[in-house]
Amino acid sequence: MVKLKGASSKERRGRLLISAESFSLNELIDYLKENAEDLRALSPGASGELLLDIGDMALDEDEFGLLLREMQKLGLKLIGVKSYNPITKIVAANLGLKVISTSLIGGKRASGTPEQPKPDSQPAPKTVEEAKRTQIKEANHLTRHDLKNPALTSGTFPTQREDRRGDSREEPSPKDRVLIITRNLRSGARIEYDGNIIVVGNVNPGAELVATGNIVVLGTLRGVAHAGANGDRSAFIYSSRFQASMVKIAGEYGPVPNPKKPKNSCLIKLEENGKITLKSIA
Amino acid sequence: MERVETMGPERKGRAFVVTSGKGGVGKTTVTANLGAALASLGYRVVLIDADIGLRNLDLALNLENRIVFDLLDVLEGRCRGYRQALISDRRFADNLKLLPAPQTREKEELDPEKFRQLVQELKEEFDFIFIDSPAGIEHGFKAAAYASDVGIVVVTPHIASIRDADRVIGKLEGEFQQPKPYLIVNMAKKKLMQKGESVSVEDILEILDVPLLGIVPYDDKIAAATDRGEPVVARNNTPLAKTFRIIAKRLVDPNFDGVTEDEASESGLLGIFKQLIKKIKQVPVS
Numbered sequence: 001m002v003k004l005k006g007a008s009s010k011e012r013r014g015r016l017l018i019s020a021e022s023f024s025l026n027e028l029i030d031y032l033k034e035n036a037e038d039l040r041a042l043s044p045g046a047s048g049e050l051l052l053d054i055g056d057m058a059l060d061e062d063e064f065g066l067l068l069r070e071m072q073k074l075g076l077k078l079i080g081v082k083s084y085n086p087i088t089k090i091v092a093a094n095l096g097l098k099v100i101s102t103s104l105i106g107g108k109r110a111s112g113t114p115e116q117p118k119p120d121s122q123p124a125p126k127t128v129e130e131a132k133r134t135q136i137k138e139a140n141h142l143t144r145h146d147l148k149n150p151a152l153t154s155g156t157f158p159t160q161r162e163d164r165r166g167d168s169r170e171e172p173s174p175k176d177r178v179l180i181i182t183r184n185l186r187s188g189a190r191i192e193y194d195g196n197i198i199v200v201g202n203v204n205p206g207a208e209l210v211a212t213g214n215i216v217v218l219g220t221l222r223g224v225a226h227a228g229a230n231g232d233r234s235a236f237i238y239s240s241r242f243q244a245s246m247v248k249i250a251g252e253y254g255p256v257p258n259p260k261k262p263k264n265s266c267l268i269k270l271e272e273n274g275k276i277t278l279k280s281i282a
Numbered sequence: 283m284e285r286v287e288t289m290g291p292e293r294k295g296r297a298f299v300v301t302s303g304k305g306g307v308g309k310t311t312v313t314a315n316l317g318a319a320l321a322s323l324g325y326r327v328v329l330i331d332a333d334i335g336l337r338n339l340d341l342a343l344n345l346e347n348r349i350v351f352d353l354l355d356v357l358e359g360r361c362r363g364y365r366q367a368l369i370s371d372r373r374f375a376d377n378l379k380l381l382p383a384p385q386t387r388e389k390e391e392l393d394p395e396k397f398r399q400l401v402q403e404l405k406e407e408f409d410f411i412f413i414d415s416p417a418g419i420e421h422g423f424k425a426a427a428y429a430s431d432v433g434i435v436v437v438t439p440h441i442a443s444i445r446d447a448d449r450v451i452g453k454l455e456g457e458f459q460q461p462k463p464y465l466i467v468n469m470a471k472k473k474l475m476q477k478g479e480s481v482s483v484e485d486i487l488e489i490l491d492v493p494l495l496g497i498v499p500y501d502d503k504i505a506a507a508t509d510r511g512e513p514v515v516a517r518n519n520t521p522l523a524k525t526f527r528i529i530a531k532r533l534v535d536p537n538f539d540g541v542t543e544d545e546a547s548e549s550g551l552l553g554i555f556k557q558l559i560k561k562i563k564q565v566p567v568s
């Protein structure tokens with residue numbers, strides 16, 4: 001196992017995540033140059049693909065361009081960034097990069113604000129205006145670690161548990177994160193979240209929810225919900241009143257028999273045979 | 283005139299944006315008739331046609347041939363203040379004024395800040411300001427929404443209209459930080475609703491989750507009146523005139539509990555309407 005100097009690496013859902021919060025852009029590029037070979041070796045299938053945690057570093061389009069070009073020269077491929085800088089997040093999202101919004105409560109903020117800052121969990125906003133407008137409240141992780149997840153408990157990477165003892169900058173894993181939305185989602189609204197979503201309100205026709213985890217709607221679900229969007233086939237959807245004409249789990253979709261008739265306390269799952277089932281669990 | 287005083291002590295007017303997302307659902311019809319009904323109740327009302335390039339409101343009121351200056355002339359300083367551009371409707375004791383839209387300009391030419399400022403000024407002189415918004419959710423709608431205090435969303439019992447209304451409501455509440463808009467269900471076909479062949483008012487309310495201001499039935503007489511340039515409200519004792527007058531009273535008097543003939547005639551629906559009225563009453567009107 002290679003020891004990387006100056007930055008720490010960990011696995012995030014089978015992907016390589018490099019923590020480089022305290023770096024400037026130049027330092028980051030230097031670091032990547034020095035460690036390129038090791039990073040490639042560590043990346044899944046030696047593909048060179050990695051995620052960068054860049055804290056609150058503000059990167060504009062040109063700077064991102066520079067970073068991407070330098071990485072390409074080194075045989076590395078940036079697939080996403082973890083950041084709580086709103087500008088960086090918007091630029092990254094516009095460049096088609098995966099954006100992981102950092103959850104700050106419970107973790108320690110790299111830039112050293114000791115008190116709990118505002119939760120920041122917007123699903124990669126497309127424009128600065130949108131970023132300002134999106135009113136999403138994030139409730140935080142319910143449990144901070146998931147010991148059933150072997151990636152976190154074995155191997156050479158620090159487990160979340162160990163991580164917490166030290167200077168923890170680890171956010172809860174997506175599995176443990178919950179985005180709570182307390183309003184009706186009307187036509188045209190689209191919420192994407194790397195974690196679980198709970199809506200206290202209705203999801204109307206023309207609205208869309210996409211979560212890598214589970215989706216719970218405490219209200220009527222008439223819009224489209226997509227749970228397990230990154231391929232988690234164990235993800236479920238629950239709705240206290242279900243009246244949608246389609247749902248998706250892990251990319252599989254199930255048209256729903258009779259959307260005219262609402263189903264109460266409805267649990268929707270993806271069965272092993274690939275079929276989506278609806279069950280009233282009242 | 284049975285003028286009910288429900289305005290606050292400062293007696294400032296309220297600005298409503300009449301909007302829908304979808305086109306052709308009756309925004310202009312509702313604007314003209316609600317305005318005329320309030321004017322005939324003795325309120326000072328100004329109707330602003332914000333549908334620049336596609337003006338219609340002057341036609342619905344048969345005031346087209348009296349247009350000298352328009353909204354953009356006022357905003358761009360080509361006439362002496364807004365008074366010079368207002369056209370007075372004599373049928374409604376000059377209580378009803380129209381500020382027409384230009385026919386040959388583009389929607390994008392409406393400056394949202396200036397427009398909002400004008401509406402603020404109009405509040406000093408009028409009790410009610412109705413802004414007839416263009417269809418869609420683009421610039422024209424946004425400028426109209428930005429200038430107003432609250433929306434009146436017009437919807438018809440069709441899936442596409444409901445979907446668009448929902449989108450617009452989301453924008454009014456979110457982007458424009460307005461309270462829940464009022465809803466008018468237009469072109470309601472009661473018989474079809476009863477037979478389950480049309481989306482019911484109940485279904486619409488369940489999805490849109492906003493207070494209902496009233497239901498206007500589908501009636502060929504409305505289209506005919508539009509073409510004549512005469513709001514249906516002008517024919518005093520017709521059921522349609524009464525419908526709009528009742529809806530108008532709901533806007534001024536939270537204790538008013540009249541129901542339109544249409545709303546009351548069907549025993550099966552009466553319960554629903556009563557409930558709706560209750561909901562309207564719960565919404566503060568100022």
Ligand SMILES: Nc1ncnc2c1ncn2[C@@H]1O[C@H](COP(=O)(O)OP(=O)(O)OP(=O)(O)O)[C@@H](O)[C@H]1O
Nearest residue numbers: 305306307308309310311417469500501504505508
């Ligand atoms: N309740 C009704 N019953 C029958 N016809 C109606 C009714 N309401 C409106 N109409 C007719 O439908 C047509 C469209 O109405 P109107 O112009 O008011 O819609 P609009 O929403 O303002 O349209 P646009 O989006 O083009 O501005 C007109 O001819 C009008 O007379």
Ligand SMILES: [Mg+2]
Nearest residue numbers: 309310333338
């Ligand atoms: Mg119109």
